[in-house]
Amino acid sequence: MNANTIAAAIRQGIATGEHPYGSRLPTVRELADQHGVSQQTASAAYAVLAALGLVRTDRRSGTTVTAGRSADAHLGTFAPPDLAAAVAWKPNQGGEASEETTLVRQLDAPEHMAAWGISAGTAVVERTRIRSVDGAPVQHKLTVLPYSVASRTPEGYEGIPPMLAPVGAEPVRPPRGVRMADWLGWDVSRTEAAITAEPMDQAAASALGVPEGAPGFRVVSIARNPQGDTIFATVTTAPLHHRVTLDIVG
Template sequence: MPKPAYIRIADELRQGIRDGTYPPGSRLPTLAALAGAHGVSDIVVRQAVAVLRAEGLVETRRGGGTVVRIRPPVRRMAMERYRVETGPRPAPATSFTHDQRIGWHEYRLDREYERVEADAELAALFLLPPGTGLLRRRFVFWARGEPQQISVNYLPWDLVGGTPVADPDREPWPGGTPAQLAYLGRPPTRVEEAVRARMPEPEEAETLRMAEGVPVITVTRRMFSGEHVLEVCRDIVIPADRVVLDYSLDL
């Protein structure tokens, strides 16, 4: 069974994007030109372009036609990145600045702090009763002037209340959360992460300046000190086209 015309046109344009015929930042041919070349109506071409836009390959600009998206730099994340925060550092750094390969002056951290009570899911992650007091911290991480990830993490209030860790004016803190736990006398000894993929919520897509059709990677993290869970991150949210997750196991 032959493919619909709009699918065939989308396939051809997608291949052109992949092989460099239409490099990042370039414009696709106009709707009229594509319609004439393929002997179809403008409506069919619009359907083809909509397919590519939903895949995050192109974006349509008012008065600027349809442009091939410029892919943001991809960062690699591995469990070993936390060693940057727990080991000696010649200069201020966190796992984020290490992943992004940026200096401290290129790093920006937007933050919102509030005291909350653990819901059922958070209580289960912390191994604590529901209603336990927590410090909720929402961060937006920036590198080189661009927002790169959102992180919402929680710390037990009875651990951090009244300490510099609960003071948003102390952020960004060199060494990040592991260094903060070490400052409190409870250095982390183990990190667990669960990775999922989903489509972004509207607020996430707007905050991270995401193109249409791009999913996000979400990482739920727990930091342990001995047998105690001292931090839960629910979640770290990163556009999927900006990250590669690297994991290794010693057997």
């Protein structure tokens, strides 16, 4: 048995929940004895898992699982977009799903947002959400909107604009059967999505409990109005052992 085979077995256990998020795995010696291999081979197996962002090893605490069980990032592009029919995300094999807003802030758009159609210096609002299954974080989602879009309120609505609600506030949802974009008058006509596998940035890695630079899926979605202006952009990051799915409707 080689290191990759051992790593694959442990990875499967993480994906199915056999090794829960935050649990401690056997020591290198114990793993070597368990599989009848050298400690060098056992250590190499943990190195493979660490490179994937699934475990973290240090001398004091040993090897700890840093990923939850496998989950889906279920995203959709609709023509015309019908977000009311979309399932934004869901666990892959059951479990209790939860979502928390962890950051809401206003800032001037940095230069990298120009790639999303938001000019540098534009006043924008950033919202960050963490999605979890059974308490283990599985997705980091950043949403960016021009302030002129984020500050809109539905007709007859009184209170803080829904997209400016602070962390900890009760989420404001549109009437049943009405998608948020229509309720807020955003006039979304199309959504573009790009999926890549690349190292996680510091914010996503920290939120997901993995080392910065660990590989992950990065899903960038950009919603535009009929004139081609960006209404909002989202960046969803998930560890590679999760699954990303799309539905194309229309």
